[in-house]
Amino acid sequence: MTDFDEYGAYESLSLDTDDHRWAFGTGFADPLAGIDVTVPAGVDAAALARQCLALGDDALIYSHRLQQWVTRAPELEEETALANIALDLLGQARMLLTRAGQAEGNGRDEDRLAFFRDEREFRNVRLVERADADFAELTARLLIFSAWRLAVFQALTTNEDPVLAAIAAKAVKELTYHRDYAAGWVIRLGDGTDLSHAKMQAAVETLWPLVGELNLGKEADAALDAVFAAATLTRPSAVPAATVAGKAGRDGTHTEAMGYILAELQSVARAHPDATW
Amino acid sequence: MTDRRDWPLFEVFLRGKRGLNHVHVGSLHAADPEMALRHARDLYCRRNEAVSIWVVPATAITASSPDEKDPFFAPSGDKIYRHPTFYPIPDDVPHM
Numbered sequence: 193m194t195d196f197d198e199y200g201a202y203e204s205l206s207l208d209t210d211d212h213r214w215a216f217g218t219g220f221a222d223p224l225a226g227i228d229v230t231v232p233a234g235v236d237a238a239a240l241a242r243q244c245l246a247l248g249d250d251a252l253i254y255s256h257r258l259q260q261w262v263t264r265a266p267e268l269e270e271e272t273a274l275a276n277i278a279l280d281l282l283g284q285a286r287m288l289l290t291r292a293g294q295a296e297g298n299g300r301d302e303d304r305l306a307f308f309r310d311e312r313e314f315r316n317v318r319l320v321e322r323a324d325a326d327f328a329e330l331t332a333r334l335l336i337f338s339a340w341r342l343a344v345f346q347a348l349t350t351n352e353d354p355v356l357a358a359i360a361a362k363a364v365k366e367l368t369y370h371r372d373y374a375a376g377w378v379i380r381l382g383d384g385t386d387l388s389h390a391k392m393q394a395a396v397e398t399l400w401p402l403v404g405e406l407n408l409g410k411e412a413d414a415a416l417d418a419v420f421a422a423a424t425l426t427r428p429s430a431v432p433a434a435t436v437a438g439k440a441g442r443d444g445t446h447t448e449a450m451g452y453i454l455a456e457l458q459s460v461a462r463a464h465p466d467a468t469w
Numbered sequence: 470m471t472d473r474r475d476w477p478l479f480e481v482f483l484r485g486k487r488g489l490n491h492v493h494v495g496s497l498h499a500a501d502p503e504m505a506l507r508h509a510r511d512l513y514c515r516r517n518e519a520v521s522i523w524v525v526p527a528t529a530i531t532a533s534s535p536d537e538k539d540p541f542f543a544p545s546g547d548k549i550y551r552h553p554t555f556y557p558i559p560d561d562v563p564h565m
Contacts, residue, residue, distance in 0.1 A: 267476075267498070269497055269498065269499065269508040269511065269512060272508075272511045272512050272515075273507065273508070273511040276511050276515065369510075373507060376503070376504070376507065380500075
């Protein structure tokens with residue numbers, strides 16, 4: 193902590209102290225504490241950078257979409273839940289983009305990567321770009337995204353890069369909650385009234401073409417099937433969303449929503465480069 | 470559309486890392502106890518506050534009435550000898 197923390201108030205939050213001025217437990221933990229950030233010998237740094245960038249971009253763009261529900265969610269409690277999830281993903285994005293920059297070795301930090309890349313340099317899947325039409329789409333997309341991402345990150349906990357493995361270990365706990373939260377709503381609405389069932393089935397049908405790009409593994413597939421069964425939903429068999437000359441989100445080819453997201457996300461940082469606060 | 474007021478009220482109790490018992494921290498609306506537990510996690514545990522949560526339907530709580538304040542609480546107001554203040558507490562007795 194730097195000079196603004198003259199009395200050590202912030203520092204004390206990160207330590208498990210016996211300071212009884214805090215009513216509840218403090219003990220915040222840095223998930224990367226004690227981990228050497230140099231890329232280990234034998235790890236393909238360029239491939240690591242690409243992987244972290246793609247996963248970081250997924251989290252960054254989806255976090256932004258979730259943040260747009262703040263002040264618009266149907267219930268105050270749900271709004272806080274969605275903001276929490278968006279913050280979890282923003283935290284993942286920060287660590288992953290930082291790691292991507294380190295592996296790339298060109299001196300780009302998380303802000304440089306988040307705010308000063310153009311649309312075609314973003315590597316997120318197109319599923320995260322969509323604007324949610326309603327609460328059914330919101331929860332269906334969150335279920336699909338977090339079931340997929342959870343399976344991906346579970347595999348990454350044993351990655352040969354210790355930093356990526358540590359980021360994944362932290363993210364797995366967060367994503368488990370995101371998936372359970374979303375599953376709760378998909379089941380509640382899918383197995384609810386005729387109207388809520390119809391809306392949830394329509395949401396899944398709408399999103400399904402974008403699922404092709406994710407390459408769902410066996411675990412994510414099984415998790416989704418279990419939720420769909422409990423929610424009395426039919427798993428769609430939609431054809432994958434069209435690619436452009438064989439290219440999709442991971443290649444930097446995005447839907448038209450992406451430009452609007454980046455305009456909102458990046459405009460302040462670009463108008464005031466290197467501003468601090 | 471279901472009115473929010475149809476969602477019953479739940480009271481939330483947290484036990485902190487250093488806490489020995491659950492403490493009431495507030496209330497929230499939820500459709501059922503399972504949702505109440507999730508809402509409690511999202512509303513009251515954002516800052517590393519808890520290691521355990523209880524949610525209780527507000528209707529399950531029987532509360533004393535302000536009208537009964539005197540018969541309930543006034544009689545203990547002058548029983549100073551009920552406080553353990555007239556003998557020393559040994560240093561190795563915690564949580565007193």
